[in-house]
Amino acid sequence: MNWERSKRIKERENDELPFEQKKDELIDFRCKKCRYEEKVPDFVAFEYYTDEEFDKESGSPIILCPKCDADMIIKR
Numbered sequence: 001m002n003w004e005r006s007k008r009i010k011e012r013e014n015d016e017l018p019f020e021q022k023k024d025e026l027i028d029f030r031c032k033k034c035r036y037e038e039k040v041p042d043f044v045a046f047e048y049y050t051d052e053e054f055d056k057e058s059g060s061p062i063i064l065c066p067k068c069d070a071d072m073i074i075k076r
Helices: 003-015 042-046
Strands: 026-031 037-041 071-074
Touching: 026 042, 037 042
Parallel strands: none
Antiparallel strands: 026 037, 026 071
8 A cells, every 4th residue: 555545544534434423422430339430432321221220319321330340320
């Protein structure tokens, strides 16, 4: 691959995602038990949950902590 073609491909990759896809927004979550923090895509946090899967105190969606299997909520 020549240098010019490689440069054009890299510029295009940095410009936009194909097919008009948007980049996922990342939300900071923190474990209520071990305090582990992780960034989670917004679609994971909000699209697949029922009312029972939201924290009663904060109103945050609850996801499972990968370190200790406790509840993680949005870091405030």
